[in-house]
């Protein structure tokens with residue numbers, strides 16, 4: 001890479017309902033992110049927001065809400081719709097052009113104010129065919145889970161262990177929305193949904209304002225003595241029609257391969273110290289681990305049985321509790337990256353992993369059954 | 381619903397009028413005639429269903445219409461047992477992907493025509509690979525639900 005880009009500061013809001021309004025929350029998180037490195041609004045270079053204003057915001061008035069709150073007015077700024085990890089790349093590229101020495105990213109979602117997640121995800125379906133058959137993110141994930149278990153013999157207990165782990169990890173994360181000490185039986189006996197999924201294997205709808213400040217190498221060194229460097233990125237997406245796809249061979253493979261190549265990673269299982277992945281459905285953490293090359297296809301059930309992905313394991317996955325614990329829809333990918341940043345800096349507090357973290361992986365996804373994926377690698 | 385702090389309850393209702401376009405129009409008119417239409421890509425030879433105006437993979441027009449079989453094989457399914465906005469029928473119901481005979485992609489629809497009130501009993505009966513057959517509604521409106529569901533064949 002010709003120009004280095006660093007993450008120098010992050011701030012996030014907590015997942016449960018807040019009595020603050022959307023506008024004030026956006027401002028507060030931005031303010032906190034800038035304050036951490038002593039930045040003023042005048043110093044701000046460019047801004048990229050990530051949101052889904054109509055369905056996951058209900059506001060449809062981004063221009064009213066975004067530009068004062070992010071300090072962007074009288075400056076360059078634009079909005080990205082959908083998964084926020086995609087916005088990370090846009091921000092990094094703006095710095096790579098040399099035109100800006102810093103970029104603020106802000107992912108915005110106030111899930112507590114929204115209809116149920118699947119009322120929104122139903123609207124992701126085309127209005128003629130899929131939507132009239134009631135396809136949602138949850139039913140499409142249920143197809144994927146059923147196909148996954150049947151193909152590889154991964155058990156429902158192994159899938160439930162992801163929820164046990166992540167909701168347990170969330171006990172140590174003050175920003176988490178849902179947390180608790182659960183057993184595999186608790187997870188499997190939770191309320192029915194789209195089988196084989198049960199309620200506790202499905203992410204809640206959460207609030208999440210996530211601000212992240214990116215800087216050029218020169219600027220980063222002025223702002224912090226602990227910059228975290230952008231090492232690699234990849235993204236890829238599949239066709240929309242669910243029936244045209246192989247639900248078990250996702251574009252996460254392509255996205256990961258691009259990111260690993262850019263970061264010079266040959267053996268992700270050894271070289272990635274911690275991973276934060278977007279798993280709105282418990283089994284998806286297993287499938288995504290396989291697609292990321294952490295184990296062979298079908299091997300993630302055994303990997304979770306061995307405890308490899310526990311917070312104290314050889315390759316911790318979602319020490320923050322992941323998306324099962326906190327699901328601020330489009331903000332979730334950037335939140336994963338913010339968690340990776342905290343782990344590398346040793347600032348993750350009670351959910352800091354036991355081992356030294358030099359390289360972290362963040363993953364974001366949106367669309368039915370993982371239609372679109374992004375992977376970012378950051379490190380010291 | 382109400383919170384202990386002051387909130388604004390609001391709802392947005394906006395009317396839209398969406399063009400079906402010629403391909404969706406013919407596909408849904410087919411539903412009214414108890415026919416399932418696909419289109420064939422002359423380059424890769426795949427039959428896509430529901431019909432498409434172009435093959436996304438080859439990125440060329442698909443102008444050959446095919447009436448596809450009304451029988452097929454189950455490839456993925458879910459027993460949906462909760463209520464949500466936009467559900468196509470009262471739960472519990474089975475949402476499924478099936479491969480219609482002679483086609484090259486999976487078709488999304490529902491499975492029915494038998495008692496699905498008990499999950500465990502249903503699970504013993506519904507298996508990937510099972511054979512299915514279309515069941516049509518008597519009251520058809522050129523809509524995807526003119527096809528009521530697929531039943532075990």
Ligand SMILES: [Zn+2]
Nearest residue numbers: 421424435438
């Ligand atoms: Zn083709």
